[in-house]
Amino acid sequence: MAYFEWAGDMEIDQGPIDADHRRLVDQVNELHDATSQGRGQEIVGRLLGELVRDTVEHIRREERYLESIGFPETAQHREGHERFVASLQQLQGQYDAGHITVAAQLSALLRDWLSLHIRRSDKAIKTFLQRRERGQARR
């Protein structure tokens, strides 16, 4: 069983959002494997940097998408993202400063946050899209 298992209840749009989320899940697993196998700092540092970068990119993409569809709780959703990005960058700063054990904490933080955030907050996007589709079908 993978460290971070993708599950059907994490599906949002069967499109670009899911593709981003799945990729992040894979990357969290890669980082976890690298830290638990005691891989070199060069590999761990690279994976960690890519994961933080791709998470922030996903978040920005998702926010632009929310704005484009007129999602009603975009501001609130963005606040949740902001808080997470702040803790992510704080931990990455610690890692860069030489606290290498932070890499393991980061894979746990990313797994726990993504798993909850997708199932709770991003799920509202799915509900919104479904309602919109039903509304359009009625017209």
Ligand SMILES: [Fe+2]
């Ligand atoms: Fe989100």
Ligand SMILES: [Fe+2]
């Ligand atoms: Fe997301």
